[in-house]
Amino acid sequence: MITTDLSLAKSELQRNAIIAIPTETVYGLAGNAFNEVAIAKIFALKQRPLYNPLIVHIKSAGYLDHVAKDIPQIARQLADKFWPGPLTLVLPKQVVIPDIVTAGKDTVAVRVPSHPMTQDLLQQLDFPIAAPSANPFGSISPTTAQHVDSYFAQDLNVILDGGTCQRGIESTIVGFSEGKAIIYRLGSLAIEAIETEVGKVTIRTLDDHAPAAPGMLSKHYAPKTPTVMSVDIPSTLAAYQGKRIGLLVFQSVHEDIPLNHQEVLSPSGDLEEAAQRLYAAMHRLDSLDLEVIVAEQFPEIGIGQTLNDKLRRASSD
Numbered sequence: 001m002i003t004t005d006l007s008l009a010k011s012e013l014q015r016n017a018i019i020a021i022p023t024e025t026v027y028g029l030a031g032n033a034f035n036e037v038a039i040a041k042i043f044a045l046k047q048r049p050l051y052n053p054l055i056v057h058i059k060s061a062g063y064l065d066h067v068a069k070d071i072p073q074i075a076r077q078l079a080d081k082f083w084p085g086p087l088t089l090v091l092p093k094q095v096v097i098p099d100i101v102t103a104g105k106d107t108v109a110v111r112v113p114s115h116p117m118t119q120d121l122l123q124q125l126d127f128p129i130a131a132p133s134a135n136p137f138g139s140i141s142p143t144t145a146q147h148v149d150s151y152f153a154q155d156l157n158v159i160l161d162g163g164t165c166q167r168g169i170e171s172t173i174v175g176f177s178e179g180k181a182i183i184y185r186l187g188s189l190a191i192e193a194i195e196t197e198v199g200k201v202t203i204r205t206l207d208d209h210a211p212a213a214p215g216m217l218s219k220h221y222a223p224k225t226p227t228v229m230s231v232d233i234p235s236t237l238a239a240y241q242g243k244r245i246g247l248l249v250f251q252s253v254h255e256d257i258p259l260n261h262q263e264v265l266s267p268s269g270d271l272e273e274a275a276q277r278l279y280a281a282m283h284r285l286d287s288l289d290l291e292v293i294v295a296e297q298f299p300e301i302g303i304g305q306t307l308n309d310k311l312r313r314a315s316s317d
């Protein structure tokens, strides 16, 4: 049921049921992070392989030491700067975090979400919540309560409705090695913002890290409709001539395609606006029974890099 009833959400979590929650990135499938039974339900419902660890959502940076230890100074600095917000830190875990949450790893991924409804909920709980995105494994992430409902209406008593996600793209994941930051997953916090804070970072978002990082499996966030990425829309359209084509473009529509089959993500060229709308646009185009979705490549700056990464994963076989 789609609802805004926080006390119902709270009681569901307290009896180790799972619920859907809004965050500023995407909607999450949430359960008590200290309870293995609740976490097992998340993996089962998502059909997510057990080797893919979950992100633990905590109420504040002050709570970090309850779930993580041996925290490098640079991690504290990033937490102070960007929390609450779309930054996930990978840190050595405390024993209270069950192995199923971290897929047996001795590190845990943690962040403080900024969505006011989920903040409110976390403040009322005496445990953190583990939450991957609220979509079946491999499907497009949800950015509205209705998206979650379309996937899991039968399975959840509570889908907390917090409106459209403000960021619309998953968090940026950062780990640490020898006091240096490493980006494991591109996300809605731009690399440039992180580098302004801590200097040059290494990016290590390779598919061969897949068991540690589901957001990095090559086929991910994918529409069911075959999707191709394009740097030159007119020639890609020519190549698919005669097919029912959907167009996912950054700034401007193309005359040869029915308007209803197009999604323009930001007429003004604002990458953050494009990010906010990307998944909803994919959901809509995917529902139109088209033969191919042509997605325009974004400028490779700021979260344009993240958007291109998502498109590459959506379009890979």
Ligand code: AMP
Binding pocket: 053, 054, 055, 090, 102, 105, 107, 108, 109, 131, 132, 133, 170, 173, 184, 185, 212, 213, 214, 215, 216
């Ligand atoms: P999702 O919640 O579906 O966006 O996926 C959770 C993400 O957290 C995955 O992409 C993982 O890469 C990341 N993650 C969680 N725990 C760890 C960890 N211990 N080490 C590295 N990445 C992690």
Ligand code: MG
Binding pocket: 132, 133, 141, 215
């Ligand atoms: Mg996901």
